Amino acid sequence: MIWSTIATWEFSLQGVSAAADMLLKGGRALDAVEEAAIYTENDPSVNTVGYGGIPNIEGEIELDAAIMDGYDLSIGAVAAVKGYKNPICIAHKVLTETPHNILVGRGAEEFAAKMGFEKTILLTEEVSKIWHKKKEDLKAGKNSIIGHDTIGIVALDSKANMASGTSTSGSGLKYKGRVGDSPLVGSGFYVDNSVGGATATGLGEDIMKCCTCFYAVELMRQGYHPKEAAEIAVKRTHTRIYEKTGKVGNMALVCADNKGNFGGAANHKGFTYAAASYKCKPEIYEVEP
Numbered sequence: 001m002i003w004s005t006i007a008t009w010e011f012s013l014q015g016v017s018a019a020a021d022m023l024l025k026g027g028r029a030l031d032a033v034e035e036a037a038i039y040t041e042n043d044p045s046v047n048t049v050g051y052g053g054i055p056n057i058e059g060e061i062e063l064d065a066a067i068m069d070g071y072d073l074s075i076g077a078v079a080a081v082k083g084y085k086n087p088i089c090i091a092h093k094v095l096t097e098t099p100h101n102i103l104v105g106r107g108a109e110e111f112a113a114k115m116g117f118e119k120t121i122l123l124t125e126e127v128s129k130i131w132h133k134k135k136e137d138l139k140a141g142k143n144s145i146i147g148h149d150t151i152g153i154v155a156l157d158s159k160a161n162m163a164s165g166t167s168t169s170g171s172g173l174k175y176k177g178r179v180g181d182s183p184l185v186g187s188g189f190y191v192d193n194s195v196g197g198a199t200a201t202g203l204g205e206d207i208m209k210c211c212t213c214f215y216a217v218e219l220m221r222q223g224y225h226p227k228e229a230a231e232i233a234v235k236r237t238h239t240r241i242y243e244k245t246g247k248v249g250n251m252a253l254v255c256a257d258n259k260g261n262f263g264g265a266a267n268h269k270g271f272t273y274a275a276a277s278y279k280c281k282p283e284i285y286e287v288e289p
Contacts, residue, residue, distance in 0.1 A: 005019045015035065015153075015274075034088050037153060064180065
């Protein structure tokens with residue numbers, strides 16, 4: 001029975017472990033992706049995803065999330081959602097309960113309420129202190145943009161179906177209504193049962209310029225191993241943007257194919273991911289740029 005799951009950053013390990021357990025028992029890739037994201041969304045110690053995320057410049061936490069089914073390429077995504085802890089669950093409902101791919105802002109929030117999701121306070125005392133400190137830094141002319149560590153997940157289930165998903169609170173002190181790559185198909189995520197899937201983390205404004213995840217999947221379609229595909233896709237996006245602007249933000253990818261292989265790449269030091277498969281238990285891997 002071949003299965004696998006991979007997710008960005010060390011903080012995804014608990015979610016990957018839960019997803020692995022689900023897949024080991026024959027669960028669906030879509031449900032495994034959602035399960036992995038929920039663990040991180042609910043963790044207040046992760047200030048770049050869900051509950052406890054860093055607010056925008058006006059002190060409001062706006063969340064983005066997406067989920068994609070590799071079987072029929074169906075998509076559900078939400079952006080700039082306020083007051084709901086688990087945007088990945090709302091995104092999943094967009095996929096299954098609407099004729100649309102993306103709902104944003106107030107429309108997404110009204111849809112969430114209609115689906116029975118309960119509003120909650122997302123701001124924690126610790127994050128509020130960080131936000132006030134960064135606001136002071138901003139007034140003093142210091143760099144105030146913080147955090148863009150999206151959780152991105154790819155899963156393969158025992159029936160050879162695949163799924164990918166993302167969840168993030170985006171860059172701290174971002175403009176109100178700012179949306180990064182995470183809920184944008186082809187940029188922050190992509191998956192196709194016939195090949196594999198990819199998800200991204202990092203500076204969304206740069207990642208989306210080259211449709212990085214779609215490109216990584218197409219590289220796997222050409223026969224590249226997921227690790228090679230991630231490395232080539234990151235290098236291409238990095239090089240292309242640097243050639244034009246002379247600077248480029250941090251970015252990283254995780255990829256998995258439909259054979260149970262996985263890998264990751266980054267253009268900076270310190271990127272980690274968690275993964276598990278029918279061949280290995282859940283563990284953390286560190287990427288060399």
